[in-house]
Amino acid sequence: MNTPRRSPPAPPRPMGQSIARGFRLRCPACGEGAMFGGYLKVNERCPACGEELWHHRADDAPPYAVITVVGHIIVPLVLAVEMAWHPPEWLHLAIWLPLTLVLSLLLLPPLKGALIGYQWAVRMHGFDRSSDEYDPVPPSRRAVQADAPIA
Ligand SMILES: [Zn+2]
Numbered sequence: 001m002n003t004p005r006r007s008p009p010a011p012p013r014p015m016g017q018s019i020a021r022g023f024r025l026r027c028p029a030c031g032e033g034a035m036f037g038g039y040l041k042v043n044e045r046c047p048a049c050g051e052e053l054w055h056h057r058a059d060d061a062p063p064y065a066v067i068t069v070v071g072h073i074i075v076p077l078v079l080a081v082e083m084a085w086h087p088p089e090w091l092h093l094a095i096w097l098p099l100t101l102v103l104s105l106l107l108l109p110p111l112k113g114a115l116i117g118y119q120w121a122v123r124m125h126g127f128d129r130s131s132d133e134y135d136p137v138p139p140s141r142r143a144v145q146a147d148a149p150i151a
Pocket of ligand 1: 027028029030031032033046047048049050051
């Protein structure tokens with residue numbers, strides 16, 4: 001009786017290193033290639049090592065992380081400044097709104113990169129080639145196929 005062949009388990013990936021590389025906007029696999037081709041657009045492949053990066057499913061997790069981090073920075077500062085100096089409301093708005101916006105925009109790419117580094121390290125979604133979610137066709141080629149007429 002034949003037993004189905006199983007592929008050997010994939011070797012573990014260093015999670016801390018992968019997250020740190022993602023936070024630095026680098027490929028989690030090699031740490032050299034740029035993860036992003038735009039402000040938040042993830043390259044399909046690492047330009048340095050060719051690692052498939054299109055398997056990420058960051059979705060709306062990075063904004064949640066940014067809200068959490070920025071909230072934990074801004075809210076205590078607002079409270080501390082209010083308790084210490086009682087500045088007028090217009091001054092609060094003039095300080096905290098731009099600071100919140102700038103911090104959020106600055107933190108969004110690194111936190112998205114870190115999340116993708118985590119997904120890569122634990123082989124989530126298509127990063128696991130033995131997973132049902134693994135799709136060897138990158139999104140750019142999928143879009144072309146979706147537009148093709150049905151034969
Ligand atoms: Zn790479």
